[in-house]
Structure formats: C-alpha cells, structure tokens
Amino acid sequence: MVNLTLRFVNCCRAADLRVSTAEVLDVVQQLAIVDPFDEFQFYTVLRTNFAKSHRDQDRFEQLYNLFFHEMKNDLTGVEITPESEGFDEVIAQLAKEMETDGDAMKQAILDFMAGKPLGYLDLINKLHKQEEQAATGLKSNMTQLSSRLEVMLKINQMKEKVLQFLGGNHAVVDDSVKAKIEEEFSRRLESAYDILTKEPKTKNSGLKTVAHNDEHYDEIGQIPFSSLSADEIEEVRDVIRQLVKKLEEIATLRYSVAKKGEIDVKKTLRRAGKYLGIPIEIIRKDKPLRKGKIVVLCDVSGSVWATARFMLNILYALQECFSKVKSFIFVSELAEVTDHFIEKEVNDAIEAIMKDAPINYYAQTDYGMAFQTFKNNHLPDLDKKTTLIIIGDARSNYQNPQDHILRQLRDKCRRIIWLNPEQEKQWSEGDSEMYTYKAHCHEVRACGNLNQLIDFIQELVL
Structure with a gap:
C-alpha cells in the first residue's frame, strides 16, 4: 500500500x-x-x-x-x-x-x-x-x-x-x-x-469579483476614461486630487492612532505577572501598522492607458500610505518606470513614460511575454507583503497567455488584483484571455470609469 x-x-x-x-x-x-x-x-x-x-x-x-x-x-x-x-x-x-x-x-x-x-x-x-x-x-x-x-x-x-x-x-x-x-x-x-x-483549470473559489460600484458622481463618474474630453479629464483630475487629500488625512490619522493606541497583549500579560495576573499596567505598541508594498504592471496600449494613467496618478500621490510603489509598463516588452516618478512630478512623469520608456509602443500586445520578462528579471520584487496590481484588458492578440507564470507570481506575493478597463460582458469576446487569467487572481474588477476607480482606491487604502 x-x-x-x-x-x-x-x-x-x-x-x-x-x-x-x-x-x-x-x-x-x-x-x-x-x-x-x-x-x-x-x-x-x-x-x-x-x-x-x-x-x-x-x-x-x-x-x-x-x-x-x-x-x-x-x-x-x-x-x-x-x-x-x-x-x-x-x-x-x-x-x-x-x-x-x-x-x-x-x-x-x-x-x-x-x-x-x-x-x-x-x-x-x-x-x-x-x-x-x-x-x-x-x-x-x-x-x-x-x-x-x-x-x-x-x-x-x-x-x-x-x-x-x-x-x-x-x-x-x-x-x-x-x-x-x-x-x-x-x-x-x-x-x-x-x-x-484539455489544460488543467484551476478552481478559484476565493476569487473576489466586483460587479457593481457606488454612484459617487452621476455624470462624470460613469463616462469611460477612454471617452473623456479634455475638459472632462481636468474635472476627473480635480476629483482625484480631492480624493487623494481625503484618503491621506484618513490614513495619517489611522497610523497615528495605531502608533500610540493599540494594546500589546503579550507585553501587557507579561507585565501583569508582577501584580498576581492583574493587568494594572497597559503596554501599547510603539510602532504603526505595517504598510504594504505595491507593484503595478500597466498595459499602455490603446484605451488601457487611459485607465492606467489615472491609477498611477493616485498610487504615487498616496505613497505615504504604502511602504513602496514600483511600476512597470508593457505592450510586449516590459520596462520599469519607477524612477520617472521619483525624479519628476506625477503628471510630468506620466507624460514622460509614454515617450521615453525603452519599449515599442506600436508592437502587438503580448501579456505572456510581459509576464515572462517580469518573472525572469523582477521576481525578487514580490514578497508576502506585496500587492501586485495588473491594469489591462487581457487582450493578447491570440499569443500564448502563459498563465502558469501568473500562478507562480501568485505564490510569491500577498495578492493579485486585476483591473480591467472593459466591462465584464466583454471579457469572453475575441482575443480576451481574462477568464484564463482570472483563475490565478485574488480579485478582478472592471475599472473603466471614475466611480469604479474610486471604489477600488478606497478599498485598497482603507
């Protein structure tokens, strides 16, 4: 036996x-x-x-x-x-x-x-x-x-x-x-x-999907990012600036309270041994809650970039809420663009990476090749404190999706969140591999307008 x-x-x-x-x-x-x-x-x-x-x-x-x-x-x-x-x-x-x-x-x-x-x-x-x-x-x-x-x-x-x-x-x-x-x-x-x-399909019963979003804004909130006019883009940026300021205040207060207010149960009970087990002295933790790390992979082709630019804008404006934010962009080739945000103001950095990054912006989108390059060169950037955010429509021009690499990335990080600028009804159409990649993510959600983006950012920070 x-x-x-x-x-x-x-x-x-x-x-x-x-x-x-x-x-x-x-x-x-x-x-x-x-x-x-x-x-x-x-x-x-x-x-x-x-x-x-x-x-x-x-x-x-x-x-x-x-x-x-x-x-x-x-x-x-x-x-x-x-x-x-x-x-x-x-x-x-x-x-x-x-x-x-x-x-x-x-x-x-x-x-x-x-x-x-x-x-x-x-x-x-x-x-x-x-x-x-x-x-x-x-x-x-x-x-x-x-x-x-x-x-x-x-x-x-x-x-x-x-x-x-x-x-x-x-x-x-x-x-x-x-x-x-x-x-x-x-x-x-x-x-x-x-x-x-018949390739083995992974059962992902713990997957979080978000089908509905709150109506934060009636008109501007529902317009797809790819359809915004110049005036509407400025209006969205104003909303984002207000949101960032509000979230920074909430996060700063939360970490401040955590630093001086959370009870250290182990030390309190240990100190109580001097008083016959009665917790007369309350010991509090002297350090804030640990901040997570963010790694972002952004597809910069077509309408996807319209969502990615707003997402990157918020993440870098909220850097004090995270211990580290690293960003990569890809079409087929992959390039790290973190330094652009360190050296430039956020909006200037976003404009620069669409011109200066060492990738071919006119190549066919290839998610499998981008994942392979990230695994080969940047896998150490992931650990169990890292949230990997992928922004893209998962349309890979019928190339090999190489979804097994995404499964390997899942094993290395805390969670994988996929933001798709297309609505869910389009995920099974044409060359979309969204349902293939979905099996290896912790959370997937449509994120193609301001209301959907606000929902996600609030959940991520708070």
Missing part, C-alpha cells in the same frame, strides 16, 4: 500538484489507523493531505480518478482475466519492438497505456508550462502548439501500431478477446489525448 501511495505521489508531483515529504509521512501514519482497502477512507486520507486548498481539489480529483480508476491501480489488486493477460502481453511485445527506437515520447505514451502515467504526466506538464522565447522579430505561440501537435501525432502512431499488431499473425491473443483489448487500448489512448488537449 505504501508503494502504491508513493507512485501516486510521484504522479501528483509530475502533474504540478505540490506534495511535501511531511505530507506523505502523515498519510502513511494515517493509513495505519484506517482501513486502506475501504476506498472512501483511503480517498479521504489522501485528499485531506494532498488537496490543501480549494484550488487544488479539482486537480487532485482528476489525478486520483486517472491513477486509481482509469489506470486500474486497484487497491485490492486487479483481477486476472484472459483480457488482462492479453493486454499485458501486447504491451510487452510493443515495448520489445520499441527498445531500439530511443523515442522518449513514445515510451512515455506506452508506459501510460501500461498503467504507469508518471512519464506522460511529466511530459504534458512541461508542455503546458513551455514558455515562448523572447524574440525581436515576428512572434507567435507556435512553439507550444508544435509540441502539442508532435505528441498528438505520436498518440496516433501508437494507436495505428496497436491496431496493426492486433491484426497481425504474430498476435499472441485469441480472436475472442481482441475486441476487448482493442477497446481498452482505445480508452487509454483517448484519455492520453484528453490530458493533452
């Missing part, structure tokens, strides 16, 4: 479901006090330890069903039948014929058909996480697509080989069981095909 569990653990890890050694040891200890041959008890022990969050549960269910049901790694042992014996003999003959091929991909598919999915799951996981290499010329997501096509062709070749083998004179099984063996091979190859074509 332990060996069977360890094989399942290896498959989980190959499929990018993280399982620690401590969790494996816990499972082994718990299986000793339950009936491991009762599948419900066995399943419950594994799920409790390995599916550590709602995000992991769907993936665990898929792997458990694949390993213990589809691959027939039965807890009580597989019943030996003429069909199973014939199936094993065909696998052995195919393996013998492939010994001289040296084709690792075919070998992984054959092992998958034999009930050992480890190699194939590892192959597919690497394929799903395959990153497009940065290029200065024409870019596409053909690298990953061609890799999938290659695996698909190998599966088809394996199917033809099985059918050819079962139909040949050298087949080692009787005609009466050939149909059942062929059906089992087809089922397992179909399962391999489904794993290849």
Whole structure:
C-alpha cells in the first residue's frame, strides 16, 4: 500500500500538484489507523493531505480518478482475466519492438497505456508550462502548439501500431478477446489525448469579483476614461486630487492612532505577572501598522492607458500610505518606470513614460511575454507583503497567455488584483484571455470609469 501511495505521489508531483515529504509521512501514519482497502477512507486520507486548498481539489480529483480508476491501480489488486493477460502481453511485445527506437515520447505514451502515467504526466506538464522565447522579430505561440501537435501525432502512431499488431499473425491473443483489448487500448489512448488537449483549470473559489460600484458622481463618474474630453479629464483630475487629500488625512490619522493606541497583549500579560495576573499596567505598541508594498504592471496600449494613467496618478500621490510603489509598463516588452516618478512630478512623469520608456509602443500586445520578462528579471520584487496590481484588458492578440507564470507570481506575493478597463460582458469576446487569467487572481474588477476607480482606491487604502 505504501508503494502504491508513493507512485501516486510521484504522479501528483509530475502533474504540478505540490506534495511535501511531511505530507506523505502523515498519510502513511494515517493509513495505519484506517482501513486502506475501504476506498472512501483511503480517498479521504489522501485528499485531506494532498488537496490543501480549494484550488487544488479539482486537480487532485482528476489525478486520483486517472491513477486509481482509469489506470486500474486497484487497491485490492486487479483481477486476472484472459483480457488482462492479453493486454499485458501486447504491451510487452510493443515495448520489445520499441527498445531500439530511443523515442522518449513514445515510451512515455506506452508506459501510460501500461498503467504507469508518471512519464506522460511529466511530459504534458512541461508542455503546458513551455514558455515562448523572447524574440525581436515576428512572434507567435507556435512553439507550444508544435509540441502539442508532435505528441498528438505520436498518440496516433501508437494507436495505428496497436491496431496493426492486433491484426497481425504474430498476435499472441485469441480472436475472442481482441475486441476487448482493442477497446481498452482505445480508452487509454483517448484519455492520453484528453490530458493533452484539455489544460488543467484551476478552481478559484476565493476569487473576489466586483460587479457593481457606488454612484459617487452621476455624470462624470460613469463616462469611460477612454471617452473623456479634455475638459472632462481636468474635472476627473480635480476629483482625484480631492480624493487623494481625503484618503491621506484618513490614513495619517489611522497610523497615528495605531502608533500610540493599540494594546500589546503579550507585553501587557507579561507585565501583569508582577501584580498576581492583574493587568494594572497597559503596554501599547510603539510602532504603526505595517504598510504594504505595491507593484503595478500597466498595459499602455490603446484605451488601457487611459485607465492606467489615472491609477498611477493616485498610487504615487498616496505613497505615504504604502511602504513602496514600483511600476512597470508593457505592450510586449516590459520596462520599469519607477524612477520617472521619483525624479519628476506625477503628471510630468506620466507624460514622460509614454515617450521615453525603452519599449515599442506600436508592437502587438503580448501579456505572456510581459509576464515572462517580469518573472525572469523582477521576481525578487514580490514578497508576502506585496500587492501586485495588473491594469489591462487581457487582450493578447491570440499569443500564448502563459498563465502558469501568473500562478507562480501568485505564490510569491500577498495578492493579485486585476483591473480591467472593459466591462465584464466583454471579457469572453475575441482575443480576451481574462477568464484564463482570472483563475490565478485574488480579485478582478472592471475599472473603466471614475466611480469604479474610486471604489477600488478606497478599498485598497482603507
């Protein structure tokens, strides 16, 4: 039973479901006090330890069903039948014929058909996480697509080989069981095909979505940023200046009160030991609440920039509410623009970064490439105190979204908030990858007008 569990653990890890050694040891200890041959008890022990969050549960269910049901790694042992014996003999003959091929991909598919999915799951996981290499010329997501096509062709070749083998004179099984063996091979190859074509979707039950916003302003508050006239832009800036002043006053008061007013429970109880446990002396904390860090990734293409410029304006005006604010802009290439805000006044900095940043403003938008560049060069900017804010419409011109990178960024920071200047009804149209990225965010919201922006900023600061 332990060996069977360890094989399942290896498959989980190959499929990018993280399982620690401590969790494996816990499972082994718990299986000793339950009936491991009762599948419900066995399943419950594994799920409790390995599916550590709602995000992991769907993936665990898929792997458990694949390993213990589809691959027939039965807890009580597989019943030996003429069909199973014939199936094993065909696998052995195919393996013998492939010994001289040296084709690792075919070998992984054959092992998958034999009930050992480890190699194939590892192959597919690497394929799903395959990153497009940065290029200065024409870019596409053909690298990953061609890799999938290659695996698909190998599966088809394996199917033809099985059918050819079962139909040949050298087949080692009787005609009466050939149909059942062929059906089992087809089922397992179909399962391999489904794993290849259906990317694992992450369950994100803790996602916060904001569908409605308060009506702070009747007219100017509802106009999309991309549709504002010159006079309306000035009116919005006046509103933002008033909002910034109000929030700064509230935040300053809050931190001041926290500095001299919050009780230090541990020190108070420790001091109470001098007075028979009675808290006569109240000890208060001598430092303010910790301020979070902000990292912003801004798409500066088209209408997205209309939202991003107002967002950056507020964040940098409210810098005393955060310990640090770092900003990056991208279309396809990514560039840090934090220094512009240090050296210039906020509005001047915003105007400058649209002219001086070392990116091609006229390139096709490519979110996957921007995420890859950020991960490669700026991942240390994220920690568990950091809120990562992404401002963009998630329209990536049908390039590889590379959403697995966003999942890696999520693991490194406190939370990811995505602000989309488009309204939610547009998120499933055309080349939008919003629903793909949504699975890896803590919060997503439409933020295309002043009322929506005010709601977000108030929640972020207060």
